[in-house]
Amino acid sequence: MSGDAGGSPEPAPASRRNAGAPARRDRGGRLWGLLAAPGALWLVLLFAVPFYAIAAVAFGYTDPVFNAPVPEWDPRYWDVTAFTEILTRSVTGDLRPVFLRTLLYVALALGLCVAIGYPVAYYVARHAGRRRALLLGLILAPWWVNYLTRMLAWLNLLQDDGYVNDLLLFTRIVDEPVRWLSGNPVTVVLALVYGYIPFFIVPLFSTLDRIDPLLLEAARDLGCSGRGAFWHVTLPLSRPGLLTASAITALPMFGDYYTNTLVSGSPTTTMIANQIEFYLLGGTRKELGASLVLLLSALLMVLMVYYLISSRRAEEGVT
Amino acid sequence: MRRRPWVLASVTWAYVVWSLVPILVAIQFSFNDGRSRSTWQGFSLQWYFGSSGSVADDPSLRLALVNSLTVAGLTTLIATPLGVATALGLARWRGRTGRVVGGLTLLPLATPEIVMGSALYLVFTNLYLFVPLGQPAQILGHVTFSVSYVVVIVRSRLASIGTDYEEAARDLGCGRLTAVRLILLPLLTPAVFAGAMIVFASSMDDFVISAFLSPDASSVTVPIKLYSAVRNAPTPALNALATLLVLASLLALLLGWLVQRRTTLFIMKK
Numbered sequence: 079m080s081g082d083a084g085g086s087p088e089p090a091p092a093s094r095r096n097a098g099a100p101a102r103r104d105r106g107g108r109l110w111g112l113l114a115a116p117g118a119l120w121l122v123l124l125f126a127v128p129f130y131a132i133a134a135v136a137f138g139y140t141d142p143v144f145n146a147p148v149p150e151w152d153p154r155y156w157d158v159t160a161f162t163e164i165l166t167r168s169v170t171g172d173l174r175p176v177f178l179r180t181l182l183y184v185a186l187a188l189g190l191c192v193a194i195g196y197p198v199a200y201y202v203a204r205h206a207g208r209r210r211a212l213l214l215g216l217i218l219a220p221w222w223v224n225y226l227t228r229m230l231a232w233l234n235l236l237q238d239d240g241y242v243n244d245l246l247l248f249t250r251i252v253d254e255p256v257r258w259l260s261g262n263p264v265t266v267v268l269a270l271v272y273g274y275i276p277f278f279i280v281p282l283f284s285t286l287d288r289i290d291p292l293l294l295e296a297a298r299d300l301g302c303s304g305r306g307a308f309w310h311v312t313l314p315l316s317r318p319g320l321l322t323a324s325a326i327t328a329l330p331m332f333g334d335y336y337t338n339t340l341v342s343g344s345p346t347t348t349m350i351a352n353q354i355e356f357y358l359l360g361g362t363r364k365e366l367g368a369s370l371v372l373l374l375s376a377l378l379m380v381l382m383v384y385y386l387i388s389s390r391r392a393e394e395g396v397t
Numbered sequence: 398m399r400r401r402p403w404v405l406a407s408v409t410w411a412y413v414v415w416s417l418v419p420i421l422v423a424i425q426f427s428f429n430d431g432r433s434r435s436t437w438q439g440f441s442l443q444w445y446f447g448s449s450g451s452v453a454d455d456p457s458l459r460l461a462l463v464n465s466l467t468v469a470g471l472t473t474l475i476a477t478p479l480g481v482a483t484a485l486g487l488a489r490w491r492g493r494t495g496r497v498v499g500g501l502t503l504l505p506l507a508t509p510e511i512v513m514g515s516a517l518y519l520v521f522t523n524l525y526l527f528v529p530l531g532q533p534a535q536i537l538g539h540v541t542f543s544v545s546y547v548v549v550i551v552r553s554r555l556a557s558i559g560t561d562y563e564e565a566a567r568d569l570g571c572g573r574l575t576a577v578r579l580i581l582l583p584l585l586t587p588a589v590f591a592g593a594m595i596v597f598a599s600s601m602d603d604f605v606i607s608a609f610l611s612p613d614a615s616s617v618t619v620p621i622k623l624y625s626a627v628r629n630a631p632t633p634a635l636n637a638l639a640t641l642l643v644l645a646s647l648l649a650l651l652l653g654w655l656v657q658r659r660t661t662l663f664i665m666k667k
Binding site for chain 2: 115201213217230333336
């Protein structure tokens with residue numbers, strides 16, 4: 079993602095011919111700063127400060143009179159009791175299975191995204207021929223349908239007497255209706271795949287599409303089989319796209335609680351974001367919710383750094 | 398000639414069917430002549446209008462639709478100019494501060510919605526107490542996550558335009574702002590429209606941030622309504638609401654495409 083905008087080249091100096099007129103250049107510099115100032119101020123006040131508010135609540139104290147949590151804005155007086163509690167529960171206590179389950183579900187869903195998404199993106203980029211425009215349109219279509227609408231669609235189909243069970247019973251694959259919607263982990267993983275795979279396929283497609291077909295021809299001229307050309311040329315060249323697509327899909331999956339609530343709603347499939355929602359919107363112990371958000375952010379930060387390092391390495395490998 | 402990759406082709410078409418058929422079935426059931434969302438009972442428009450539970454006659458469904466459109470409209474009106482100004486400034490603003498601000502505009506894109514939703518919820522309930530939860534907070538939140546889209550799109554367009562036209566205008570005696578107004582803004586129109594459309598669509602689509610910032614039934618948007626109604630006694634009216642949403646996105650897509658085509662033709666003619 080960062081590659082898109084980070085790639086904008088530095089513009090040439092606005093007026094080389096006026097190098098002797100620094101006054102004019104300075105005023106220009108201030109103009110550009112002024113243009114960007116409202117946006118910068120907006121993001122500081124409504125993105126950076128709110129982020130700090132999570133820490134202030136997580137490290138706040140409990141008012142002894144009202145027994146209510148109070149945020150602490152001064153880092154010198156931060157109280158780590160709530161955060162330590164969350165940390166202990168995540169490492170050894172009741173939140174440990176929740177974290178492990180989240181990692182497992184996201185890993186499985188991401189694996190399925192690769193298994194389904196790579197062939198699809200590859201086919202559309204390379205072999206679709208004159209159906210290419212049609213297929214691209216069909217693959218982009220889910221982007222324009224509301225996420226919850228798409229989940230709702232599956233809720234219709236997965237009812238005990240819905241079309242999916244009708245089909246499975248009719249083809250004799252199962253003998254009695256499958257209970258899809260009450261705490262079935264298979265449904266949760268498949269719903270995550272269904273929800274996020276469009277965001278996986280499109281960036282991967284654009285990387286595969288940019289691979290020069292001449293390179294493949296060269297590989298085949300040099301004696302590669304079709305399969306060899308794929309393993310030695312296409313796959314390594316598509317690694318940056320594969321990494322970006324994985325990051326774009328995995329990040330929101332980690333923060334997803336609504337898919338899980340809709341298709342399961344059972345405590346046996348609870349993910350970390352469900353716990354965050356529970357503590358922040360449901361209960362009175364908001365400092366625990368805020369601590370969980372911090373912990374999740376730290377985990378995602380580690381993954382992001384890993385992504386940045388490996389995607390840089392992948393790009394170096396390409397060039 | 399290589400042999401046709403029929404395995405890849407069947408995977409692709411199977412994927413397309415899998416990704417789109419459920420939506421078509423959901424649309425089909427919005428026309429169901431009965432309360433079931435899994436058994437077809439004949440065609441009817443009763444869930445759109447005419448019966449007490451239909452979209453047109455259920456005040457809570459109507460309110461959700463109006464709320465969604467209001468929030469998305471106002472978000473687009475604020476985020477688009479804000480994003481365009483920021484992109485213009487950042488594209489020409491060199492030095493460390495400019496780079497820091499540039500990085501700041503990318504961060505919301507890499508922040509999961511639940512993190513941003515919790516952050517905004519906690520800041521509005523603990524620090525910015527003068528902003529009431531509900532529509533005002535929702536609009537501020539939506540602008541925050543969507544302004545980055547405009548910045549990214551406009552900046553990449555600016556990079557491809559380059560500085561030549563602007564310099565030419567300056568050499569012909571234009572002031573800096575006049576050059577921006579007369580040269581850059583017209584060239585940027587397609588990118589600005591694309592950005593505005595994405596802002597509108599993502600605001601309509603957003604569930605997490607709207608839900609975290611919605612304290613009661615008065616600020617319920619369509620996604621919140623879909624989410625909460627699924628869990629208690631859903632009727633095909635829900636499918637009808639979802640169908641209207643799909644229709645709205647199709648219209649927006651068509652409108653955007655028409656505007657884009659007209660402005661590109663206009664620039665080319667000039």
